[in-house]
Amino acid sequence: MNNNPRIQTFEASFERLLLLIQDLQAAVARLQQPSASSSGGQQGGGGAGVYIMAGAIINPLGTPPNYLTNQTVDWVIGGSAIVASTTATVYNMMGFATVSGKMMVLGLNPDGSFTVITQSC
Numbered sequence: 026m027n028n029n030p031r032i033q034t035f036e037a038s039f040e041r042l043l044l045l046i047q048d049l050q051a052a053v054a055r056l057q058q059p060s061a062s063s064s065g066g067q068q069g070g071g072g073a074g075v076y077i078m079a080g081a082i083i084n085p086l087g088t089p090p091n092y093l094t095n096q097t098v099d100w101v102i103g104g105s106a107i108v109a110s111t112t113a114t115v116y117n118m119m120g121f122a123t124v125s126g127k128m129m130v131l132g133l134n135p136d137g138s139f140t141v142i143t144q145s146c
Contacts, residue, residue: 054102075101076109076139080127083117083141092116098131098139114138 027033078098084091098113099106115131116138117123123144131139 054107074133076131076133077101077106078113078115078129078131078139080125080129080144081115081123082125083115083123085121086118087120088122091118092138096139110137116140 076098083093094114096113096115098110100109118140128145130142132142
């Protein structure tokens with residue numbers, strides 16, 4: 026550490042700013058996550074980001090039920106998976122069933138539910 030008072034003041038200010046930026050980033054992340062408690066699950070549609078879910082078998086479109094409820098869905102942020110919902114409804118609109126054990130990429134629907142976009146090979 027430098028003994029110059031001006032540099033010490035600058036370093037202290039810089040550290041405080043870093044903490045404020047981290048707080049702002051966390052606040053933005055919380056605002057972007059779907060809210061399980063929002064009335065009717067309204068999210069405004071087209072949610073930003075990528076959502077993933079561990080592989081599960083979901084029937085194809087035309088074979089009821091083509092959805093699962095109470096699923097854990099993660100939001101991918103900076104290479105990390107953050108829980109977006111533990112009570113999600115996930116629809117499969119594809120013409121084939123999803124496969125257990127293969128990661129699914131999901132899109133956020135306007136009502137707060139999710140739809141399978143693709144599944145890993």
